[in-house]
Amino acid sequence: MSDVYVVGVDMTKFQKAGTGPNVDVLGSIAALGALDDCGLKIQDMQAFYCGNLGQASGMVGQRILQQIGQTGIPVVNVANACATGATAFREAWTAIKAGLYDTVLAVGVEKMSSGLLGGGGSGGISREGLFGSGTMPAVFAEAGMEHSRKYGTTFEQFAKVSVKNHHHSTMNPKAMLQKEFSLPDVMNAEMIAYPNTKFMCSINVDGSAAAVLCSEKKVRELGLMKRAVKVRASIMTSDPWQERDLVMPDVNSCTRLAVKQAYEMAGVGAKDINLIELHDCFATAEILHYENLGICKDGEAGMMIDTGAVALGGRIPVNVSGGLLSKGHPLGATGIANIYEVCTHLRGEAGKRQVQGARIGMTHVIGLGSACGIHILEKAA
Amino acid sequence: MTNAKPLPAVDFLKIPETGAPYLEGLKCKNCSAIYLGPRAVCSKCGARDQLAAHKLGTKGKLYAYSIVHRSFPGVEVPYISAIVDLEGGGSLKGNLINIDPDPKNLKFDMPVEVIIKDAGRKDREGNSYLAYFFQPRAA
DSSP states (O other): OOOEEEEEEEEOOOEETTOSOOHHHHHHHHHHHHHHHHTOOGGGOSEEEEEOSTTTTSOHHHHHHHHHOOOOOOEEEEOBTBTHHHHHHHHHHHHHHTTSOSEEEEEEEEOOOSSOOBOOOOSSSOOTTTSSOOBHHHHHHHHHHHHHHHHOOOHHHHHHHHHHHHHHHTTOTTSSOOOOOOHHHHHTSOEEEETEEGGGBOOOEEEEEEEEEEEHHHHHHHTOGGGOEEEEEEEEEEOOOOTTTTTSOOSHHHHHHHHHHHHHHHTOOGGGOOEEEOOOSBHHHHHHHHHHTTSSOTTOHHHHHHHTTTSTTSSSOBOTTOHHHHTOOOTTTHHHHHHHHHHHHHTTOOGGGOOTTOOEEEEEEEETTTEEEEEEEEEOO | OOOSSOEESSTTEEOOSSSOOEEEEEEETTTOOEESSOOSBOTTTOOBSOEEEEEOOSEEEEEEEEEEOSOSTTOOSSEEEEEEEETTSOEEEEEEOSSOOOGGGOOTTOEEEEEEEEEEEEOTTOOEEEEEEEEEOOO
């Protein structure tokens, strides 16, 4: 099977929810950006995988082609909660691996509204606030408190994640917020669901991201190897059975399962990874994933944030883009936006936030319900 | 039409003709996994037609929680959203009441009990509902 490379990648500047153009136009901006990034045209693409959640039944991929070129190629629209973008990317990778195509486009796009996600219910009376909370800030707060219960992780340690990621975003012109927050700023902000304050919740934004994937043969034929990024691993898992599944969505087991397979496929270990973009939908979640992804031992996540090991300049920088907490989280686009970020570092084009000497990076997303997508990427040339 | 008697707010809350309401889940005869609500197949072991009614315990321990300060319009905040492990197996998510919603009052594994009472909400037809809640109990 051919190795698969990312040759073109781009994302829009993430913007306040509701202020972006329609999904087809928004998606077309990133798609054209990714094509321009490698000097290819839509006519060069043999298939297109499009990720979007809000209009999952709305043929968003075809509508994007109606904006940028209706070439008659197969279009597959995918939805997989917050792993939607990663799923579209992985389907593109799979199709090239299978030998069906040499050039495939993957796009993730989302237009959002502001406010709480999750909760809801059906029929009878509303369950929200009657049987606890189904809102995302509360669900991920409970997941964080499970870590707190095991290892004594503190509100302050969770809050430090937000300080770090907001600091990183000041160096990312494509982040929604590019603003510093101090630890007191974060801890004294409006409490949404303890221990997550407002600044510890990801920002709903409008945004899109796109990637052009090619087989190795095609990359060489096109002379694009210099800036190409090799996909060393592409893994997707669902949540294996856990005893508290019915009351506590589990983001840990599917991540651990996925990362184990990803390291095996890539033939690398956690020590070989130079930067990670992981799913910090809430500050509490980021802490869990240091351990889930194996960049520290179980029980050491608090130490990782305390010592700055996960900050830019540290041992293993995490979410140097600003993460979902500050860059923003356009659900269906996030999984490709984090691939854009890692590729940008591997190409040495990340400007002020560049992770020096980065050769191998990892992306991770979780779609609650649950889907976990992990990619390991390596500088090709 | 409004029912004279309250309805269960979740399908695993049972209201017998006589006697006190209770919570009843399912337990897999093959692997002992416990479920809330109806299903035909065990998602842990895949066994079919092996799920038998299992009355849930009324005592448990606080496993994890969040204190919710921002919720949907009309929902009174703050409140404690709690995950409770039950004696005899199974876990429930619900509101922990009759305790001040402050992290310093909440200890992991603190003993709680399940109580069933009026949900405090009615549907559009004016029906009342019974719901379960947690409250602290002496160890």
